[in-house]
Amino acid sequence: MEEKYYEISSDNIEKFVNNLVAQNNEVIAPKDKDGDTFYDKINDFKDADLNILLSKLSFKEYLLPKTETLFEYSISGSNINILDPLENTVGNGETDVSANGGIGSGSESSRKKSVKRIIFGSRPCDAGAGPIMEKVFNWDYKDEFFNEKFKNLYIISIACVQPDNYCFCTEAQLSPESSYGSDILLKKGGSGYYAKVITEKGLELINSSSENAGLFKEIPKETFPADKDWKAAFDIKKTQGFLDKNFTSGYFQEKFLSCIGCGICTYTCPTCHCFDIQDEGTNEKGKRIRNWDSCQFGIFTLHTSGHNPRVTQGDRYRQRLMHKFKIYNEKFNKYLCVGCGRCSRNCPEDIDLKEITSELSLMESSAGD
Ligand code: SF4
Numbered sequence: 123m124e125e126k127y128y129e130i131s132s133d134n135i136e137k138f139v140n141n142l143v144a145q146n147n148e149v150i151a152p153k154d155k156d157g158d159t160f161y162d163k164i165n166d167f168k169d170a171d172l173n174i175l176l177s178k179l180s181f182k183e184y185l186l187p188k189t190e191t192l193f194e195y196s197i198s199g200s201n202i203n204i205l206d207p208l209e210n211t212v213g214n215g216e217t218d219v220s221a222n223g224g225i226g227s228g229s230e231s232s233r234k235k236s237v238k239r240i241i242f243g244s245r246p247c248d249a250g251a252g253p254i255m256e257k258v259f260n261w262d263y264k265d266e267f268f269n270e271k272f273k274n275l276y277i278i279s280i281a282c283v284q285p286d287n288y289c290f291c292t293e294a295q296l297s298p299e300s301s302y303g304s305d306i307l308l309k310k311g312g313s314g315y316y317a318k319v320i321t322e323k324g325l326e327l328i329n330s331s332s333e334n335a336g337l338f339k340e341i342p343k344e345t346f347p348a349d350k351d352w353k354a355a356f357d358i359k360k361t362q363g364f365l366d367k368n369f370t371s372g373y374f375q376e377k378f379l380s381c382i383g384c385g386i387c388t389y390t391c392p393t394c395h396c397f398d399i400q401d402e403g404t405n406e407k408g409k410r411i412r413n414w415d416s417c418q419f420g421i422f423t424l425h426t427s428g429h430n431p432r433v434t435q436g437d438r439y440r441q442r443l444m445h446k447f448k449i450y451n452e453k454f455n456k457y458l459c460v461g462c463g464r465c466s467r468n469c470p471e472d473i474d475l476k477e478i479t480s481e482l483s484l485m486e487s488s489a490g491d
């Protein structure tokens with residue numbers, strides 16, 4: 123759709139958010155929890171912590187939960203009952219689940235709709251992670267668990283004014299004022315905020331009641347504040363260029379000697395999406411679940427034979443770099459990183475991805491001189 127521009131006062135943005143809550147939407151915002159900030163459900167605008175730069179975790183868990191049940195089963199004699207959380211019970215009394223389309227292949231109309239969720243106060247980097255992840259969840263297989271949640275997720279972001287030293291969203295092809303992945307982008311200014319509405323979903327929120335629509339005053343595009351001239355400190359394409367040619371470089375083994383393989387970098391990352399599937403249960407009943415996993419764990423690639431193709435943390439972090447800055451871009455024309463800096467901010471060993479990607483980019487530049 124053609125973008126629309128509005129002005130809204132601070133008092134009215136508060137009313138807008140509280141109206142969205144009153145309309146029985148699940149509104150999620152950065153919220154203080156024991157001194158740290160996490161995305162969580164709010165019941166009032168005042169519950170949101172909008173002063174921090176970034177929450178500890180992104181809102182990835184609302185698209186890819188830490189633990190997600192794919193289906194449950196129970197067995198009684200020769201009867202197998204499968205409960206698909208996206209459908210109703212299928213295969214009731216039947217042993218042939220495929221008679222009902224099988225798990226994960228039910229038609230859209232037969233699916234239970236997941237709850238409409240509104241993320242309020244996301245940062246542009248977190249908003250950008252959704253459409254980047256959507257590519258891999260719709261590549262060779264349409265992941266209906268992800269898609270159902272993504273379709274029902276509405277994102278209202280607030281542009282950043284002052285990134286910190288770990289941030290490199292501009293180098294990662296976004297910016298502190300990027301609207302990529304947002305339905306509405308707010309910028310502070312005027313009597314409160316300026317709003318850019320990017321998608322039909324954003325417009326749907328504004329027009330969700332006549333009271334809400336009345337809180338926003340439409341303005342011409344020219345009145346919406348222009349983005350600052352954010353300058354990239356290094357060229358991420360050169361980072362990819364280094365990775366293309368230097369798989370066996372000693373850089374990786376030396377640089378990641380201090381990595382303890384804790385996986386925090388992957389768990390806090392808004393774009394890391396590896397999971398492991400497990401069956402839990404007894405002979406009578408159980409469930410199949412998927413859990414977040416991490417390429418930084420030694421057992422991630424451990425073969426049953428005992429062989430492990432990635433022996434050292436250098437091998438493992440190199441894979442993380444290759445996946446994010448080479449392989450994903452080759453396949454989907456997007457880097458698997460939004461430059462939020464969480465992996466570096468939270469690393470107990472102070473391993474800094476901005477420093478690393480910058481170093482690789484500079485090494486590639488020097489090699490080309
Ligand atoms: S957070 Fe740091 S120490 Fe932990 S696995 Fe990632 S790079 Fe290694």
Ligand code: SF4
Binds near residue numbers: 390392446462465
């Ligand atoms: S790799 Fe690090 S900087 Fe990039 S999106 Fe993930 S947490 Fe953010």
